[in-house]
Amino acid sequence: MxxxxxxxxxxxxxxxxxxxxxxxxxxxxxxxxxxxxxxxxxxxxxxxxxxxxxxxxxxxxxxxxxxxxxxxxxxxxxxxxxxxxxxxxxxxxxxxxxxxxxxxxxxxxxxxxxxxxxxxxxxxxxxxxxxxxxxxxxxxxxxxxxxxxxxxxxxxxxxxxxxxxxxxxxxxxxxxxxxxxxxxxxxxxxxxxxxxxxxxxxxxxxxxxxxxxxxxxxxxxxxxxxxxxxxxxxxxxxxxxxxxxxxxxxxxxxxxxxxxxxxxxxxxxxxxxxxxxxxxxxxxxxxxxxxxxxxxxxxxxxxxxxxYFPEPDLVPVAPTRATVDALRGTLPEPPGLRRRRLQSDWGYSDLEMRDVVNAGAVELIEQTVAAGSSAAAARKWWLGEPSRRANAEGQDIVTYAAGLGLTPAHIAELDGLVAAGRLNDSMARQVLDGVLAGEGTPTAVADARGLELVRDDGALEAAVDKVIEANPDVAAKIRDGKVQAAGALIGQVMKEMKGQADAGKARELILAKLQ
Amino acid sequence: MTDLPTDLTRATAADLAHALASSTISSAEVTQAHLDRIAAVDGQVHSYLHVDGEGALAQARAIDERRHAGESLGALAGVPIAVKDVMATKGLPTTCGSRILEGWIPPYDATVVTKLRQAGLPILGKTNMDEFAMGSSTEHSAYGPSHNPWDLDRIPGGSGGGSSSVLASFQAPLATGTDTGGSIRQPAAVTATVGTKPTYGGVSRYGLVALASSLDQAGPCGRTVLDTALLHAVMGGHDPMDSTSIDAPVPPVVEAARSADVRGMRIGVVKELGGEGYQPGVRARFDEAVALLEELGAEVVEVSCPNFEYALATYYLILPSEASSNLAKFDAMRYGMRVLPEGVDAPSAEQVMAATRDAGFGPEVKRRIILGTYALSSGYYDAYYGSAQKVRALIAQDFSKAYDKVDVLVSPTAPTTAFRLGDKLEDPMAMYLNDIATIPANLAGVPGMSIPSGLADEDGLPAGIQILAPATKDERLYSVGAALEAALVDRWGGPILDRAPELGGVAAVKGA
Known part of the structure; x- marks a missing residue:
């Protein structure tokens, strides 16, 4: 050796x-x-x-x-x-x-x-x-x-x-x-x-x-x-x-x-x-x-x-000015300018934009936004699980997503389901897992897995009451004005609801009952 | 059309083509006649490195069948041909006269060969040449020299001495050649045959094992100007596989050869080509030929091309430079010969390359590789390769100034008749001087032709006259060549080649 x-x-x-x-x-x-x-x-x-x-x-x-x-x-x-x-x-x-x-x-x-x-x-x-x-x-x-x-x-x-x-x-x-x-x-x-x-x-x-x-x-x-x-x-x-x-x-x-x-x-x-x-x-x-x-x-x-000497088997290359001008017309927007334009359109911070660029996800996000997603959601979803998995596979995100059949339209659809109040964040993650596992489009995955926020306020209210009753000390703190303590109760309410509840709504109910 | 001679090998390609077209004879008969002739005389002449009797007959029969079936065929369909061994032939050995390519069977055809096959010319075999076309005598062939049918102790010219001797010994009616500094024209001159170097780019170089890319040009060889024109028309034309190929139709060479008309043409005698160093008999025949052209109605003037003086020196910088690079590919890695160095246990690729190139290349090839490597070296490039390119431009300028005044230029093709085998082998400069009149055309890319001008009085051997035309005006060579050929046939009472001695049966080869 x-x-x-x-x-x-x-x-x-x-x-x-x-x-x-x-x-x-x-x-x-x-x-x-x-x-x-x-x-x-x-x-x-x-x-x-x-x-x-x-x-x-x-x-x-x-x-x-x-x-x-x-x-x-x-x-x-x-x-x-x-x-x-x-x-x-x-x-x-x-x-x-x-x-x-x-x-x-x-x-x-x-x-x-x-x-x-x-x-x-x-x-x-x-x-x-x-x-x-x-x-x-x-x-x-x-x-x-x-x-x-x-x-x-x-x-x-x-x-x-x-x-x-x-x-x-x-x-x-x-x-x-x-x-x-x-x-x-x-x-x-x-x-x-x-x-x-x-x-x-x-x-x-x-x-x-x-x-x-x-x-x-x-x-x-x-x-x-x-x-x-x-x-x-x-x-x-x-x-x-x-x-x-x-x-x-x-x-x-x-x-x-x-x-x-x-x-x-x-x-x-x-x-x-x-x-x-x-x-x-x-x-x-x-x-x-x-x-x-x-x-x-x-x-x-x-x-x-x-x-070195001139290659005698080839004739000189002599592009006409017209050819060069025509090719100039085919140049894309310079990446720097384009990046600044997109960053401003999307409202990303410098750090957020840099992460997107480093992940090679600019085009994916652009297409996802074009398909109707919010820019923030597009960034969040692409740089989350898909990016992590692509990295683990040693692939770039575009190749990885293409290999799995995950498209910008899917992400836009997922964002739509959240925006429409059908899914909360954690449910959306499960749906994305399903899409990544090849189970179909986000809607199909949500349907198949029965993922849908419970909109029945009665059920949610009952769960809230049950949790308040079980936690009198926490309830007392909230009554005393320690609003941040509500987090502990929200978690338990979500557990009661098996995750299929709107956490924001739960918070509203808890605060209304204790203030 | 003249009647065919009983010995078919004595017929012109044009007459054979005519007889084949009217089905008076078959291609198989013609091809067999030539194979018989090869068997009878090539032991003395050594024109061929490889004879493909079976392949040629198969092609001949296929052509006969197609003709029988009523297919319309090319003008030379069924006329057999010999191919210079510098051209890649699929399935047939291609050695370039070098040991380093011994046994190599190309997997593809040169474009010229494809054209020959498509035009229906059965390929009799591959003709001998100086190794990688470096030489004027075939003595640099690794497989032994060819012999001049006029005198077997003499050289048939080079590098295309295989092709010239094939024609002069009636072992094929047509042959291909390549001309980098005179390798078609000088062999034609010393054997009383005809050869044309077309305009650079007029015939595809694809599949020609390159000597010097900017100088190499393939062309036709025949026994008459018309035969040569017919072959030129088959070989020429644009090839997208060769970037330097001219994108234009082949000039009307056959029409020009048939019209054979020089009336009103202005012909320039190049002052710098023909004085000192030219054999008296060569000059005498040249002067007579010029006088004949005048009698035929051309106007003759003297033209000066002052930079031609530097042509030889220029050529021997550019050619070795390009050759040193072109020949680098022969490295034992992918094809051809492979020699392991002696006494080395586990040789490296570099050691195998060196050992193979040492064993595979002959002395003239090594000499030129070393010259070229030196001329391209940094620190010498400007003085040698760079200066040579400048002089090359001046030589081209001499031509264009001359063509402002005249339609064609003429000179003796080579300064002497065929010299004896071995005479110049130890003196490269003397060998190089053979090409002094032919080299300027390669440097400038203009077309040139050699036709027989007669026999020199002092030795009774053939001399040649060279005709040069402006680039792409190849047809002018054929107008002048055919007119002069007819006048000379009248003067000599028949083709000059008819005066060549009969080859004696199967006598042992002399001198080799």
Whole structure:
């Protein structure tokens, strides 16, 4: 068993006193086009290995690429949504290096002529402030195949006795979005990194260009981190003038939480090395989700030479201005603006809205409100049991609900039953359980389970009298003006009524009788 | 139409097609005649790397049946053909003359091959070539050289020497070729056959194992200009599988070949192609051909293309650069040869790749991969690949300026007649110089053709004249080529190829 020596890390606060962090994020997004970037093979995730391949994406001798127009459109829309300029004329380039999961031993990518460049994305932070991430470029390329190393303890190539390659992923369209160096974030650097990837994911989801599932690899993040000496406030001129330090690139940081943790870890690790007089090795680092550390990958020297040159098998991509304008017309409302509009429409607090966004339930709530529910009820029901169960299953709420057949119409119907006075809160929870168990619509579940508030005031009044009589001491307190003591009696009344009573009504009756 | 000769292998493709159309003969007969000829002479010439007699006869019979059933068929239906081994053929080995692809059977057809099959041309087999089309002699084939039927000790040209020698030894009436720097035209010149490199994008590259993507162009090879035009019409046309394919109909090449008219045409003699380094006999035949064109009613002027001087240097930066990348896929991971490194217990993928590429590639391929890798390296890119692209643009400009003044350009196809096998093998520069006149057309993407101009006095071997036209004006090659061909047949009292010596029975191969 190989043991990995753990690197020294400096306490984060101490690191921040001494150093100023600078980040650069590279995000790879798999487009969810029906076919691959340069051939007609399907792109479905999780298919039988090597079942979605052809001469082109296998790199057979003689095969030639043809550009997927849909992917180019998606790239342009992403560029526009990131406030980028769109190239009037650009080419693909070959990035040459040997690797068994790359069929042609070059990746068809873009080099010095990206389709989109010079943009920005404004990212909202926890405290409501905004950080502007400058976008260097967004370019088109193809994904590689996937290597599976068998026989080793870690699933890595070292120690494995053989490897298998699945080329289904080879040729899937990728957009690589590269930021400019992100400076001035100071101690909030990890938060900014996470917020950026989160905002980007939200934007791409709104554009409907990708599944953006980090856990399936349809969105992947590489985080570059470097430190420079701290000489002043993060945004001060003297601080910004300090030259950048040597960076490391942490590969495949594949969850939002990991983005934050990996950046934070690398800052602390760099700080420990620099503080003890060492220097940072420019290298690739592997992120370990389980242990929360990075380990050294390959050393990335400047000598690494991909011998880029323009791809002679493809013609240049030259979108007309009319095409670009037409695509601009298809852009969705920017997620930030949309969020603010919905928050104001729904009357949510900042905290409530953030929970909804984090749960990925914005669209569900929007549809539920459209189906007639109150905004408060929609939030309450979606973020309750369904959200808890989705989390437990490791699924997002939309996928989870779709899998169960739970729809916004169901939630609106449930809210209607409560509003109409047929169900109280606890009965509504039981009904929702029934719907989640596949027993039918809320009304059907309520009918089947015989859930209906008792509207017979005589029965309720009798129960109230019975409870008052059984609790003379509590009744005395209420008579003395301790109204809050009524809660104890209400609970008992509800018990008497087997839960099928309106708690508000019970309270009214109790107070009327004792005041 | 002329009557068919008793030996069907001596007939032109046009005459065979005519006879097939009128059911005077069957495709099975024609195909069998060629298979018999292959059996008789290919032991000496070594044109074929693979002969598919059974497959060819099956296709021939199927065509005969369809014709018998009254189906309307393409102009060349039933005429057999030889296919250069650079083209992917489903179910037939495709080696590109390389060990590294030994035993590889493609699971798909190149678009050109699909077109041949659809047009009903039985495929006799795959023709020899320099490894990955790198060479001018077939001596770089991993499977041994082909021989020139005019003199078996001499080269049949390259890289398409398999296809040229097939035609010159009557082992097929038609053949396909690819031309990256002259691989169709130079072999045609040294064997007294005809070959066209169409406009870049005129014939699909899909399924052609790439040498240099921006230079490669497939084209037709035949013994007459009309035969070549008929095949050009079958091979050409738009292919959505090739992004660089021209989205336009094939130029009217057959009509041009039939009209054979040069009256009023302006023909430019390229000053820079034909002086020093050109064999006297080659120049003499070229000058006579130009004089003939003038007699036929064309106006001849001299044209200067000053940047052609740099064409060879430019070509030998661009070609190796693209080739180094195109050939990277041969890594033993998915197909072809796999060699395990000696003395390594559990070799890594990288070690297997290295061992395979070391064993699988010949010296010329390695030389060009190293050249190209170097030219693309950061720090050298601008000086080499970058500069070469600029000169390439200047060469294209020379052409467009010339075509402002003339309709076509002419030059000798190759500076010399066929040299002896082994003569230039140790001197790559001398080998490269063979393509000095043909390379500019590839750099500019314009079409070119070689037809026989006669026999050089000093060695009695064939020389060729090259005709070049503006991009997409391929038909002009055929107007000029057919007119000149007819005049030369008159002058020489018959096709020049008729003067080639008979191949002696099943004599042992000389020199190999």
């Amino acid at each position: 190989a043991t990995v020596a753990t690197d020294a890390v400096l306490d984060y606060d101490e690191a921040m006193e001494k150093f100023d962090p600078v980040m650069g994020l590279e995000v790879h997004v798999e487009l969810h086009t029906a076919t691959k970037m340069f051939c007609g093979c399907p792109t479905e995730f999780g298919a039988e290995p090597n079942s979605q391949v052809c001469p082109v994406c296998l790199g057979l001798p003689g095969a030639l690429p043809v550009v997927n127009e849909k992917a180019v459109e998606s790239a342009i829309r992403i560029g526009l949504a990131l406030n980028c300029e769109i190239a009037e004329w650009c080419r693909f380039a070959r990035k040459n290096y040997f690797y068994p999961d790359m069929p042609k031993n070059f990746q068809t990518s873009q080099y010095d002529e990206p389709i989109a460049f010079q943009g920005h994305l404004d990212v909202e932070l926890e405290d409501g402030s905004t950080y502007r991430v400058e976008i260097e470029r967004a370019h088109m390329e193809e994904d590689t195949g996937k290597s599976l190393h068998i026989g080793g303890a870690t699933g890595r190539i070292h120690g494995a006795d053989h490897s298998l390659v699945d080329y289904n992923r080879a040729g899937i369209p990728l957009i690589e979005i590269v930021t400019k160096p992100m400076v001035g974030a100071g101690e909030r650097a990890p938060e900014v990194a996470k917020a950026y990837v989160s905002a980007l994911r939200e934007l791409l989801r709104a554009l409907d260009v990708s599944d953006v599932k980090m856990e399936q690899g349809s969105m992947r993040c590489d985080a570059n981190v470097s430190l420079r000496p701290r000489v002043g406030d993060p945004l001060s001129e003297e601080q910004l003038a300090v030259p950048l330090g040597t960076r490391t690139e942490t590969k495949n940081v594949n969850s939002l939480r990991s983005v934050e943790r990996a950046v934070r870890y690398e800052i602390s690790r760099h700080a420990a090395i620099l503080a003890s007089g060492g220097s940072i090795l420019q290298e690739t680092r592997h992120w370990h989700e389980d242990t929360g550390i990075t380990t050294s990958g390959r050393v990335k020297s400047d000598a690494e030479d991909y011998r």
